[in-house]
Amino acid sequence: QKEVEQDPGPLSVPEGAIVSLNCTYSNSAFQYFMWYRQYSRKGPELLMYTYSSGNKEDGRFTAQVDKSSKYISLFIRDSQPSDSATYLCAYQGAQKLVFGQGTRLTINP
Amino acid sequence: DTGVSQDPRHKITKRGQNVTFRCDPISEHNRLYWYRQTLGQGPEFLTYFQNEAQLEKSRLLSDRFSAERPKGSFSTLEIQRTEQGDSAMYLCASSSRDRNYEQYFGPGTRLTVT
Numbered sequence: 001q002k003e004v005e006q007d008p009g010p011l012s013v014p015e016g017a018i019v020s021l022n023c024t025y026s027n028s029a030f031q032y033f034m035w036y037r038q039y040s041r042k043g044p045e046l047l048m049y050t051y052s053s054g055n056k057e058d059g060r061f062t063a064q065v066d067k068s069s070k071y072i073s074l075f076i077r078d079s080q081p082s083d084s085a086t087y088l089c090a091y092q093g094a095q096k097l098v099f100g101q102g103t104r105l106t107i108n109p
Numbered sequence: 110d111t112g113v114s115q116d117p118r119h120k121i122t123k124r125g126q127n128v129t130f131r132c133d134p135i136s137e138h139n140r141l142y143w144y145r146q147t148l149g150q151g152p153e154f155l156t157y158f159q160n161e162a163q164l165e166k167s168r169l170l171s172d173r174f175s176a177e178r179p180k181g182s183f184s185t186l187e188i189q190r191t192e193q194g195d196s197a198m199y200l201c202a203s204s205s206r207d208r209n210y211e212q213y214f215g216p217g218t219r220l221t222v223t
Contacts, residue, residue: 008149032210043113043200043214044152088151092210095165096142097202099151 003027006089006100014108019076023089023100026070032092033065035074037085038102044088047074079107111135113215115201121221122191129187130218134203141184142202142212143176145169152200152214158184159206191222 006023013019021035031052036044050056053067062075072089086102114133122128134141139160144152155174156166160181170176173191178184188195198219202212 004151006151034210036214041217041219043115043216046211046213049210090151095140095157095209096154097144097152097210097212098154101149102151 002100003093003098004089004091004100007103008101010104010106012106012108013079015079015081017079017107019074019079019083019105019107021074021076021087021089021103021105023072024070025072025091027091027093028067028070030091030093033063033072034090034092034097035061035063036088036090036099038088039085047087081107081109083107113201113203113213115199115215115218117218118216119219119221121223123223124191124193126191127187127189128191128220129185130199130201130220131183131185132201132215133183134201135213138203138205138213139181140204140206140209141178142204143184143186144200144202144214146198146200146217147196155186188220191220193222196220196222 034049035047038044048063050063056063060077064073088102090097090099116131142157143155146152158178173189176186198217200217202214204212
């Protein structure tokens, strides 16, 4: 079993839709969870991080962690074509980040 | 503020050649990380430094790979006797020691081994 499982998609939605991206993880000891956005042929860009359980909101983005089910989510409201990218979830394992496979998202105008 | 920079951005080399990549972290960050990313996968950890000390190496880092950070500022990653399986994006990230969950990535070096 992979430490972080993420549906690779691809996921295609119309502009303005609410997008839900999800990951599951295996180790309940993890405390910090991150979401990165990666445009094609670019480095990953840190969007948000969440500590332990709960929600964190930043503009149109909301990150959610449910430790009881080992589930992390990223919601994008009012999605824009510029949100089209690969979204990577990650947790902090000791000193390094452990990433999911990434979900490729396309927002259609 | 200049973010993490990497050089070169692209490298094409023939199998068996040696290559070296450079990473310049965010200036106030004392931690520097190297990751490797292949197509359709998330980045995988290779190694990290705190200042000039290399504190952890992944099993992915074979004997052909070596990384240095001699003065605790920029870092180099060298691959000797490259193989086609080394073709990937090599990513560098940096963080402060206290907030090592906030890792900021550079644009990456895309290596193609022919």
